[in-house]
Amino acid sequence: MYWIDTHTHIYMEAGITQQDACMERTLSAGVKKIILAGVDRNAVKPIADFCARHRGNAFAAIGLHPTDVYENYLDELAFMENMLIDVNNGSNNSNGGGNCGSRYVAIGETGIDLYHDKSFEKEQEAALEAQLQWAKKYNLPVIFHVRNEAGNDNAMRKILQILHSWQDGSLRGVFHCYSGDTGQAKQVVDMGFYLGIGGVLTFKNAGALPEVVKQIPIEHLLLETDAPFLAPVPYRGQKNESSYLPLTGHKMAEILNRSAEDVADITSRNAEILFGI
Numbered sequence: 001m002y003w004i005d006t007h008t009h010i011y012m013e014a015g016i017t018q019q020d021a022c023m024e025r026t027l028s029a030g031v032k033k034i035i036l037a038g039v040d041r042n043a044v045k046p047i048a049d050f051c052a053r054h055r056g057n058a059f060a061a062i063g064l065h066p067t068d069v070y071e072n073y074l075d076e077l078a079f080m081e082n083m084l085i086d087v088n089n090g091s092n093n094s095n096g097g098g099n100c101g102s103r104y105v106a107i108g109e110t111g112i113d114l115y116h117d118k119s120f121e122k123e124q125e126a127a128l129e130a131q132l133q134w135a136k137k138y139n140l141p142v143i144f145h146v147r148n149e150a151g152n153d154n155a156m157r158k159i160l161q162i163l164h165s166w167q168d169g170s171l172r173g174v175f176h177c178y179s180g181d182t183g184q185a186k187q188v189v190d191m192g193f194y195l196g197i198g199g200v201l202t203f204k205n206a207g208a209l210p211e212v213v214k215q216i217p218i219e220h221l222l223l224e225t226d227a228p229f230l231a232p233v234p235y236r237g238q239k240n241e242s243s244y245l246p247l248t249g250h251k252m253a254e255i256l257n258r259s260a261e262d263v264a265d266i267t268s269r270n271a272e273i274l275f276g277i
């Protein structure tokens with residue numbers, strides 16, 4: 001039995017020593033594989049370096065996060081697509097991005113975030129569509145980030161609308177840190193995407209999430225930490241890390257009235273199928 005953390009930013013830890021100590025704790029906690037989600041150009045090299053040091057346990061994604069979309073987003077995307085082509089073709093390193101261990105296993109995170117700032121809303125959508133194009137072209141799954149403006153569900157409605165028009169059966173991916181309602185969760189899985197379930201599941205005010213976990217078949221669920229953010233109880237409010245993933249897994253098992261072993265086996269298999277790891 002082992003767990004897989006399908007979304008972490010372990011490379012944001014300051015310094016290689018701390019990062020590697022964190023990976024030791026992660027492996028000791030039974031979390032055998034982790035996926036490092038990209039956010040911007042600056043994350044590319046730290047992710048590549050980490051994955052090269054932890055080959056077989058750490059896997060790289062590359063993408064432009066919606067809150068990192070600014071005027072220069074086309075340059076950022078061009079840099080990333082070149083990196084993706086180089087690395088996944090095996091030619092590696094030619095533009096200083098480092099060696100990502102083997103190859104990129106996903107695109108992301110990308111999506112729509114209207115929580116902090118709506119001024120680049122159109123550019124966020126354009127960046128998302130560019131990355132959906134990569135997903136089709138390079139046959140890779142996508143890690144979606146969605147965050148609504150406070151008080152409505154505009155970002156979720158927008159991304160569902162965009163994906164409905166793009167999904168021709170060839171797109172695969174996960175809605176990371178899923179926080180929508182059950183009806184939207186059904187639309188997500190009907191389109192063939194997975195739901196990433198994070199530490200919020202352990203919170204007292206977990207909202208609709210426990211109900212979503214009950215209503216959506218476990219074959220469509222993945223586990224994640226989003227470390228260093230959103231630590232599960234009893235570490236809520238502190239810095240999160242991948243070694244805390246089993247706390248969320250055990251909570252899922254409790255909600256579903258299944259064994260932790262079942263939840264680990266099934267969610268790990270889901271992750272292995274989606275990301276080809």
Ligand SMILES: [Zn+2]
Pocket residue numbers: 007009037109226
């Ligand atoms: Zn993230």
